[in-house]
Amino acid sequence: MVATDLDGTLLRGDATVSPRTLGALRRAKAAGAEHVIVTGRPARGCLPFFTALAYTGLAVCGQGAQIYDAGRGRLLCGTVLDRPAAQATLRRLTARVGQLDLAVVTSGEEAEFVVCDGFCRGDERELAPYRTADRARLWERPVDKVLLRHRTLSDNALTRAALECAEPGLTVVHAGPRIVELLPAGFDKATGLAQVARSLGLTAGDVIAFGDMPNDIPLLRWAGHAVAMANGHPDLKAVADEIAPANDDDGVAEVLERILDIGVLP
Numbered sequence: 358m359v360a361t362d363l364d365g366t367l368l369r370g371d372a373t374v375s376p377r378t379l380g381a382l383r384r385a386k387a388a389g390a391e392h393v394i395v396t397g398r399p400a401r402g403c404l405p406f407f408t409a410l411a412y413t414g415l416a417v418c419g420q421g422a423q424i425y426d427a428g429r430g431r432l433l434c435g436t437v438l439d440r441p442a443a444q445a446t447l448r449r450l451t452a453r454v455g456q457l458d459l460a461v462v463t464s465g466e467e468a469e470f471v472v473c474d475g476f477c478r479g480d481e482r483e484l485a486p487y488r489t490a491d492r493a494r495l496w497e498r499p500v501d502k503v504l505l506r507h508r509t510l511s512d513n514a515l516t517r518a519a520l521e522c523a524e525p526g527l528t529v530v531h532a533g534p535r536i537v538e539l540l541p542a543g544f545d546k547a548t549g550l551a552q553v554a555r556s557l558g559l560t561a562g563d564v565i566a567f568g569d570m571p572n573d574i575p576l577l578r579w580a581g582h583a584v585a586m587a588n589g590h591p592d593l594k595a596v597a598d599e600i601a602p603a604n605d606d607d608g609v610a611e612v613l614e615r616i617l618d619i620g621v622l623p
Contacts (some may be wrong), residue, residue: 421549
C-alpha cells in the first residue's frame with residue numbers, strides 16, 4: 358500500500374499533481390499496489406483531487422476521523438467533536454494566549470469550512486470553499502474540528518498551549534502552516550489507515566507512507582516504511598526512514614519509482 362498525504366506531499370504548491378507523480382501512481386497500481394489518500398481535509402474538500410487523480414478507493418480524511426469511499430461517493434464513518442469540551446478548551450486557551458482566529462469544519466458529507474472574520478489572510482486554497490460567520494454562529498451545526506490561528510504566536514507555540522488547555526476527549530495537531538486543529542481524541546491518520554488496511558487484508562509492514570507535517574507523525578510511525586518530504590517539518594523528518602525530494606520536485610514519484618522498481622516517466 359502507498360499512503361500519501363495531500364497538501365505539501367502529493368500536491369504541488371499550486372494544488373496540482375505532476376504528470377510524473379500521476380504516472381508513478383498508475384504504474385504502482387498496475388504493479389499491484391493500493392494507493393490510499395490520508396489527509397486532514399474533510400472528505401468533501403478532497404473531491405476535486407479525487408477527480409484529478411481518477412481516485413476510486415477508500416480515503417482517510419479529517420485527520421483519521423472519516424473514512425470515505427470515493428468510488429461510491431459515500432462517507433462510511435465520521436466522528437463529531439464534543440462541542441462543550443471544545444468551547445471550554447477555547448475559553449481556557451483564549452485566557453492564556455489572547456484572541457484566537459477561529460474556523461470550524463461542519464460534520465457529514467456536506468461538510469464545509471465556516472470561518473470568522475480575520476481567520477483568512479492571503480492564499481487560503483486549503484480551505485476552499487468556505488463561508489464566513491460570526492463566532493456565535495460557528496456552533497449552529499455539529500462540527501468535526503476547530504481550526505486555530507494566533508496573530509503573533511508561532512504554530513509550535515500555539516500547538517503547545519492548546520495541548521495544555523485541551524479538555525479530556527480532545528486532542529490538538531499541527532496540520533500545516535498556520536493550521537492548528539482541535540479534534541476528537543483517539544483518532545489520527547494511523548488509526549484511520551489501519552482500519553483501511555485491515556479491510557484490504559494488509560498490515561503496517563505492507564505500507565509505504567508519505568507526509569510533511571507533525572500531524573503525519575502517527576502515520577509514519579505506524580507504516581512499515583516512512584518517508585518525509587524535503588519540505589516537511591523537522592519533527593516529522595526525525596521519525597522518517599528516508600527524506601524524499603520536495604513536493605514540488607516529484608518526491609513521491611521518485612521514491613516509488615525506486616522502491617517499487619516501476620520505471621521513470623519519460
